[in-house]
Amino acid sequence: MAVLDISLYPDQVLTTPGSDVETVDEDTRRFIDDLTETMYTLNGVxxxxxxxxDLRRICVIDTRPGDQPGDRSGLLQLVNPRIVHRQGHVRWEEGCLSFPDLFESVDRAAKVRVEALDREGKPITVEGEELLAVALQHEIDHLDGVVFVDRMSRLKRKMALKRYYRTLESIKSGARPVHSEGKGVL
Ligand SMILES: [Zn+2]
Structure with a gap:
């Protein structure tokens, strides 16, 4: 398994919608395993x-990483996920591995139901609320080429991007590492 490089905004791949996976095969599963390893290594949820x-419609989520290393009982690996039902409203402070150190509150549905395929290609339904609902919406947005700053008001987005581009500059100059430790980012 490999830890993959994270694309940082404004990399074009982040604003390009992904394509459905036609056949969930060994190659797909290898990629899912690498994606999973990368998420855990970078303390993402x-x-x-x-x-x-990579422009395949695949995401991984674990909103309750266990206390024990290697506990993956909360792991979701979703192929071609789609939100089929939304309910209620919640405002949640989100961060994103593709926007180092940017944390902003975003309006989301409080509960969602998602249909997807699992790593064997079998249809599954996932229902989530609170952080899981937020994570499902954030990741499925990614697969649609939508990033969390797109969910902010125009003014808030402008301020957030201004701060983010300063961070990006210090990353590019080597003044700071790309990822800080220990944050539950999406
Ligand atoms: Zn993200």
């Missing part, structure tokens, strides 16, 4: 394929 420069 979710990761979408676009974020590692």
């Amino acid at each position: 979710g990761l979408a394929a676009n974020q590692v420069n």
Whole structure:
């Protein structure tokens, strides 16, 4: 398994919609395993394929990583996921591995139902609320080429991007590492 490089905004792959996976095969599963390994290594609670420069509609989520290393009982690996039902409203502070150090509140549905295929290609339904609902919406947005700043008001987005581009500059100059430790980012 490999830890993959994270694409940082404004990399074009992040604003390009992914394509459905036609056949879930060994190659797909290898990619899912790499995506999963990358998410856990970077302390993410979710990761979408676009974020590692791949345009297949695949994402992984674990909103309750266990206390024990290697506990993956909360892991979701979703192929071709789609939101089929939304309910209620919640405002949640989100971060994103493709936007280092940017944390902003975003309006989301409080509960969602998602249909997808699992790693064997079998249809599954996932229902989530709170952080899981937020993570599902954030990752499926990624697969649609939508990033969380697109969900902010115009003014808030402008301020957030201004701060983010300063961070990006210090990353590019080598003044700071790309990812800080220990944050539950999506
Ligand atoms: Zn993200």
